[in-house]
Amino acid sequence: MTIRSVFLLAACLVLTTGAEAQESAAAQQWREVASAPDFFHEMALLQSLGQDLHERAAVLSRLHKMWVRYDVLRRPQIAYLMCQLGDRSSVEAVAKAFFAGDYDTGRRLEPDGGAAGKNATDDAFRMLILYGTPQHHQRLLAFLKLSDDPLRKRDNLCEALLGLSSTENGPGLPVGYPREQFPLELAIACLDYTEEVGTIISAPSGTVHSHMDARQGSTQQGSITLSGVTGVYTQRGCDYGAQAIQNLTSRDVGHRVTDSISQRDQAIKAIKKWWTESHSPQRG
Secondary structure (H helix, E strand, O other), X not given: OOHHHHHHHHHHHHHHHHHHHXXXXXXXXXXXXXXXXXXXXHHHHHHHHHOOOOOHHHHHHHHHHHHHHOOHHHHXXXXXXXXXXXXXXXXXXXXXXXXXXXXXXXXXXXXXXXXXHHHHHHHHHHHHHHHOOHXXXXXXXXXXXXXXXXXXXXXXXXXXXXXXXXXXXXXOOOOOOOHHHOOHHHXXXXXXXXXXXXXXXXXXXXXXXXXXXXXXXXXXXXXXXXXXXXXXXXXXXXXHHHHHHHHHHOOOOOOOOOOOHHHHHHHHHHHHHHHHHHOOOOOO
16 A cells, blocks of 8 residues: 555545544434423524534424424524524514514513513514514614604614624624624614613722523523622613624724713714715715
8 A cells, every 4th residue: 555545545534533523413412402401402502503504404494393383482583593594484474473563472481481572572683683674674763763662662672783783792693694784774773862771880990790590592680799989871772872883893983881971972973974974975
C-alpha cells in the first residue's frame, strides 16, 4: 500500500467516524425529544436539532404535526420556530388569530399556567416583526395610534422590538436572521410613543443580585436584591425604540437609559434626523 493510499484511507476513516458521531448525536437528541417532559423542552430540543441541515426536514415535519396536536395557544411559538427554519406556511394563520384577539386570554395552560396567552402574544409579535408581510407591519403600526389600549399592545410592540435587538434585553435575533432585513421602520414609529413602558435599574456604585426561577415559555420569574447606590429610570416607548435602533444599527447617537428625559429626547431627535436624511431621495 502506498503512502498516498494510507492517507486516503485515514481520511475516509475520519470522515466516516465524524458522520457516525453526528448521526449518533442526532439520534440521541431525537430520543430526548420523544421523552421530553413538556412542550417547552420539546421545542428547545427541536430548535437545536433544526440547526442541523440534515435534520431540518424531519424537525419541520414534527412541527407541522405539533401544530395540529397542541393547543392553539402553542401555535405562535411553533410557527416562530418554523419561520426560523425557513417555513413560513403558518404565518398567516397566526396573524389572523393574533389580530382577532384570540391570544388575549387568561386561560390556564400547563406548565405556564395563566401566562399561556401572554406567551402566545409575545411569540406572535416576534414572528410578525421578523417574518410578517408589509401588510402585517402596517397593522402592527396601527397599535401605536390606538386611543384606547387596555391590553397595552403599544407597550408590547415596543418591548418586543427592544427584546429582539439585543440579548441583554430579551431573546435577541434568531440564529442566522439577516440583521439588514429587520424592519427598522417599526422602531422608528415607536419614537413618537412617549408613554411609560417600563423601568431600568442601574447600579453604578452598587450591586444588583438577581435570582431567576426556571423559564416557563417566554416568561421568567425571580427576585432582585439591590445594595449600594442604585438608580431606577422610567423608560418610555420612544426610549425602547431608540435603544432598539442603536442596538440594531450599532449607531451610537448618545441615547442612555440613565440620562435625563431631556437628554434622551435630544438623542431621539438625532435618530429621527438620521432616518429622514438616509431615506430622502438623493438629488443628482
